[in-house]
Amino acid sequence: MxxxxxxxxxxxxxxxxxxxxxxxxxxxxxxxxxxxxxxxxxxxxxxxxxxxxxxxxxxxGAAAGRLGRGGAGQDRREVVTETMERWRDTLGVAVYFAVYREGEVELTALAESIEHPAVEEWADLRETAHAHAIGQCLLSQLDTPARRDHLDRHPVEPLTPYTVRDASALLGRLATVERMQTVVERQEYALGTVCAAIPVTIGLTAAVLAISLPFDQEYRLRPAIECMRGEVGEVVRSLMFSISI
Incomplete structure (x- = not known):
């Protein structure tokens, strides 16, 4: 002490x-x-x-007041964490929250458990945005120059037999993603897993909520995402504070 x-x-x-x-x-x-x-x-x-x-x-003084406001922000982050943990337990999925900040994918919150483990990060998520739902959903929210810039810095490389093969194919796929559309990825990052990500509008920051499941439970993916979509609006304001985690 x-x-x-x-x-x-x-x-x-x-x-x-x-x-x-x-x-x-x-x-x-x-x-x-x-x-x-x-x-x-x-x-x-x-x-x-x-x-x-x-x-x-x-x-x-004023600095002590800023500490108090920081506590309010912490309360909001706790709301996000509690919501993600509730989704994890009621939907039976691992839940992720990520943002695109300063040109990089950043996973800022994760709710998992022994029963519902997250996908093992065997390859850096920042380097492999092209191969997982979180990264693809974040890239889909950027304009074309920003996407190209990201892929120039982090070239497309196949991670599994199902990964998109090159930057041109990925850019073509992203161009077809409609605004606020769910992005689903099947075994592109890790064999035996399926993931889905929904874009979240938080000011000018690209952000996503995502879930993952074993591939043989893909039938549970869409119902879980739709359930989350119905509640996202209630936590968006709190998610704004999670960006600074």
Missing amino acids: IGSVQRALRLLEAVSDHPDGAPAKQLAREAGLPLPTAYHLLRTLTHEGYLRREQGVFVL
Whole structure:
């Protein structure tokens, strides 16, 4: 444990108990600190913006307020996680949430279990967007120049006998994907698996929710996706905060 951090946190807690502020002596007493130590930490916290000194008392500063807003964002991320875990348990699938950020595929959340394991990432998802539903769905939301740029940086390479063979064939396939259309991929990334991804509109960010199943359970894929589609609107606002996970 780092003692100075613990002492500073106790002081912040003491200040938060006094919306109208409190003097250093009172805060030192409530935090159980020697007055010189409390003065030193109060000056540091004030300098960093976590506290303000007003007419001889200390109150919470703007930086502490940002911490509170971060907590609200964490609450929203928890809503997303809980929703994904509920889908996992009720639909019997592994559930993924991914975004396309700074030119790369980024898996930001995953709900899996022993009973419903995710597809083993045996090849880097960022390098193999052409071969899995998550990547194909994200690429389908980009314009043609952005797709070509991605494929120039991450060339198409067959991973299984079912993988698209070259960039031209992939671009042709993506051009036929309609807006908000589900993308289904069968054994292109990993043999014995089938995956589906639905695009999620989150501002200007391309994002997807996806699920995977063993290939012999493909019949469960569409009903699960349709069930998720019916609820996506309720969690989109929370998904916006998940982008920053």
